[in-house]
Amino acid sequence: MPNIAYINGEFLPLEDAKISVEDRGVQFGDGVYEVVRVYGGQPFQLEAHLTRLARSATAIEVPFPLTTSEWESLIFEGIRLSRYQESKVYLQVTRGVAPREHGFSLALVPTVLVTIREMPLPDETRETQGVAVITLPDIRWGRCSIKSLNLLPNVLAKQQAMQAGAFEAIFVREGFITEGTSSNVMMVKDGTIATPALNDHLLPGVTRQTILDLAQEAGSVVEERDILQEELRNADELFLVGTTIEVLPVIQLDGHSIGNGCAGPIAKSLLARLRAVVAQKMM
Template sequence: QQWATHARDGIKRSGYAESKVYLQLTRGTAPRDHVFPASVKPTAVMTVREMRPVEPALQASGIAVMTMDDWRWGRCDIKSVNLLPNVMARQKAKQAGAFEALFIRNGQVTEGAVSNVMIVKAGRVLTAPEGEQILSGVTRTIMLELIRKEGLPAEERFVTLDELLHADEVFLTGTTVEVLPVIRVDGRQVGSGRPGPVTQKLQAVFQRFVG
């Protein structure tokens, strides 16, 4: 309740039409040591910034992504400030002309640098399961609920790189990307090369939910 009050106050004071709230917690400040004192008071920082959604043109036309090895640590489910691998992956993707980097671990798709990944095959939506290899985003959870409410089959299991490359449709989910169609993976066309019918339907469903 306390954080909700702070968030509402920050949003009101910001004056933004749409805002995004970021909350960061640490164990506190203490002399540099790997053994942390027990009596230190935690530190909390909350920032409110303007929410700038993905350009409507990209939502309508779709984006390109590239894959790369997932060399992050073993607890990707922990939302820590250790984002160097994600930053480097996203930068590499940008330099290659792609919007996002998708991580591949042992031949399986885990997630994007700043997003979760879903594919559509034969009308079924597939996405990596919750666990130590992904950060399960709020938008991912909401979308799975909405997908099932729409009567579409959804399965949480790891998708292979080959399945990704031969998917009928691919899309990303995330707070800042919402539901974003992918039309090219590593330079290869996804499906028809345009946002597919399932993705477009889910974009509309999500907009109704947040609207």
């Protein structure tokens, strides 16, 4: 079985998987999700993703439907059935199926959906040459630390970025950057790595934490703090981090070059360190 889905207790080819039209995930985006990267058949940082999934579900009062070991068995079974070595696992928990009313019963049975898709090889040109980004006002709600299915502002911002010939849009709230549409943002100035401190306006990225830990282990100075939009333009380096993009250098922001206009050495070395950790876990 190549691309596969698990829904309502069974694994199916992805194209055969169906969900009720009255699922609240479909009607309201009433649910939470995760994306986990699988390297060499091994899910990376699974525990951190499952912890965040549980936290997101609890934050929106959806009963967490499986134990950690049940999730693990499900995910490993999916990876085995898919036979992919390199894949991304999508986990989704919605509030369940009910006639369409905004209010909900706490007794609803959550819907669990898992999909496993092959991960394309890393885009080496993108990684080595870096990407362009734009900034856009952060018009999202006040609880962006929940990984909710409600992604309309992210979707529209990403589309705007693509139409502008950029890879990603970085959100700006009251003059400070928060995060990308599906990534966290880091900058380097005078050798110090800075990233926005965690609060309700951004997702506590699993990769963000991994990269901060790796940077600290390598002896870099790391700051988690408020970052003004103007600071990005004057950064020596700028990069995006996330589960599927790993560490992606940014060379242009709103049409202006960052640093010397090339992918920076710190982003490159952090990507190499991340890959080394991945390689170690696969052994």
